[in-house]
Amino acid sequence: xxxxxxxxxxxxxxxxxxxxxxxxxxxxxxxxxxxxxxxxxxxxxxxxxxxxxxxxxxxxxxxxxxxxxxxxxxxxxxxxxxxxxxxxxxxxxxxxxxxxxxxxxxxxxxxxxxxxxxxxxxxxxxxxxxxxxxxxxxxxxx
Numbered sequence: 001x002x003x004x005x006x007x008x009x010x011x012x013x014x015x016x017x018x019x020x021x022x023x024x025x026x027x028x029x030x031x032x033x034x035x036x037x038x039x040x041x042x043x044x045x046x047x048x049x050x051x052x053x054x055x056x057x058x059x060x061x062x063x064x065x066x067x068x069x070x071x072x073x074x075x076x077x078x079x080x081x082x083x084x085x086x087x088x089x090x091x092x093x094x095x096x097x098x099x100x101x102x103x104x105x106x107x108x109x110x111x112x113x114x115x116x117x118x119x120x121x122x123x124x125x126x127x128x129x130x131x132x133x134x135x136x137x138x139x140x141x142x
Contacts, residue, residue: 004012
């Protein structure tokens with residue numbers, strides 16, 4: 001092999017440099033193209049996620065509204081039930097009081113009637129004794 005001259009060496013290095021530059025440029029172009037495609041994919045994914053998030057946000061608002069309505073309805077129903085139980089208990093106590101009050105009045109009336117009957121029985125017994133004594137006195141005087 002013959003030794004290379006300085007000009008040949010320079011030409012050879014320049015050719016190698018040009019090939020390397022071309023390869024690097026090609027690789028850069030391919031990388032940029034891939035990055036552009038990847039960037040577009042990311043942008044689309046972000047837009048899709050935003051759209052999905054908007055839908056979820058609306059769904060979550062609707063669900064929260066439904067839950068609030070259910071809680072309020074349950075609370076109102078429980079309150080109405082408690083008020084109903086209190087009213088029923090109050091009516092029961094009033095009825096029991098009235099019943100007891102009426103029974104007490106009836107007991108007083110019965111007691112008074114018993115006193116009157118007892119007095120009448122005493123009077124009848126006294127009258128009977130008086131009649132018996134009168135008959136005995138009449139029988140003894142004869």
